[in-house]
Amino acid sequence: MTSPSSRTSEAPASTGGARAPQLRLAPLIVLALMGFILVAMETMPAGLLPEIADGLKAAEGTVGLFVSAYALGTVIVTIPAISLTRRLRRKPLLLVSIAGLVAANTVTAFSSDIALSLVTRFIAGAFSGVIWGMLAPYAVRISPPSRLGAAIAIVAIGAPLGFAFGTPLGAWIGAVSDWRWSFAGLSALAALVAIAVVLVVPDAPGRPALAGLPMARVLRLRGVPVVLAVIFVWMLAHSTIYTYVAPYLRETGTAITPDLMLLAYGIASLLGVAVTGLLLDRYPSLLLHLSVLAFIVAAVVLLAGQGSPVALLAAAALWGVSFGGASPQLQNALTRAGGENSDVANSFLPVAFNLAIFGAGILGAGLLEVFDGLILPAAMMLLGAVALLLTFVGRRSAFRQRETGSGDGKA
Structure with missing residues (x-):
């Protein structure tokens, strides 16, 4: 049986005083912002179907596949990608995944071809799945063992924020300007989060590879x-x-x-x-x-x-x-x-x-x-x-x- 302490050996330990170990709020908030971006990026097309269909000269039903293609990328790629990358250090892997997400989403923002757009949505979903699989374990590894629930809760706040405000925000931007700015805006926000990861999120080691x-x-x-x-x-x-x-x-x-x-x-x-x-x-x-x-x-x-x-x-x-x-x-x-x-x-x-x-x-x-x-x-x-x-x-x-x-x- 794996003990709680061995599962969180990378988490900072108490220094032996009477004070309880403190959470690192800044990196946890950065990870939460990444969760917001992932949910908003997936659901946002639902509020922009008429605008995207008009811009790409496609049917709304076809444009609805923007969400499906993203989800399909997540479903197919996430599990094998996490398994194959478990030995890698977490921070470089997170930054590479964000870079891939930004690149794919930016191509979608400027694409004029529906087929290319669906391919880039699939790729964005794949990188999204890798990041999703990392967020909670990353929060665990940089947090005190006694505060794991609170750390995960902070990181997870990005998901309901994305559901609550991601789609309406994207629809509003598309209504007052152009739907492409909704995608471009999320790419810019993800790039800013990547910079924040570099500045405030500590690194954590990977895990040993498993046989089979x-x-x-x-x-x-x-x-x-x-x-x-x-x-x-x-x-x-x-x-x-x-x-x-x-x-x-x-x-x-x-x-x-x-x-x-x-x-x-x-x-x-x-x-x-x-x-x-x-x-x-x-x-x-x-x-x-x-x-x-x-x-x-x-x-x-x-x-x-x-x-x-x-x-x-x-x-x-x-x-x-x-x-x-x-x-x-x-x-x-x-x-x-x-x-x-x-x-x-x-x-x-x-x-x-x-x-x-x-x-x-x-x-x-x-x-x-x-x-x-x-x-x-x-x-x-x-x-x-x-x-x-x-x-x-x-x-x-x-x-x-x-x-x-x-x-x-x-x-």
Whole structure:
């Protein structure tokens, strides 16, 4: 069994005084900004479909593949890339990956050919997946062992920020200027983050290479499969209604618009991340159970209170609070379950995440072919219940209270 201390040997230790070891906030914030960029870069085309279609003289359905191509790159490349690069030092690998991301996204910004654009979106997704697989383990390696949950929560705040503000910001820039500036702006922001990485983020060593196929070994580690199952099911429940929130709101007959609904969700999600940061190290299991339960309650309110604007906004806020902390909670569980192989374990996270996005698009479209938009909160409620059941199934292997040892490597 791998002890917690051996899993975080690169983390700074306490100097022996009475004071608790402090987090390095500056590098963690830089890593969080990178997470914001990754989510914004993936989801932004959804708010720019008419503008991109007009600019490239293509159908909106074809331009919709901008998101799919990005996700496909992440799914295909992430796991083998993390496995093959695990021996490399973290900081140079992160900088090379950001450079590749910036280059691919910049070509997309100036491309006039739809095929080239889809190829560069795939490449950007591949580099994004490598970075996603690094973020949580990197935060662990540069943080005190007693503050790992808080460190992961800080880094993970970038994801809900990206969901809440990335797509609306890109749509606004595209509306007031040109859609290409939305892509170019994200490239410029990523370049600035790369400079910040050089200046303030400490380096960390890689891990020893594993014989055979490390990804297959890690997938069999005790606790890893159930964490990935929760990630997929919970994300599927979230993305199905998040992607198709407009058809749902249209059926409610209220005056609430998608941007208002998602703004309420986004602001509340920041509170969810804050609560997670405060409680994750002390109550990881209880926090996860309550978060998924609150998510289900939000779905019930969306279904039962469909005619009330107040009820819908309250449900959106509860949805944001409950799901806003999902990323740090599940990254924390996956990092601990992976142990010394947490970098490879975390490489499965963006794969599960993006497979859920694919599944949400298919599931939502299929449901709307047969039912109206009011079926979506019902699907959210049902899938949320499955996720809650999985968190109880994994109580002993992955979601233990005050986890003191995991990643023992048992199949």
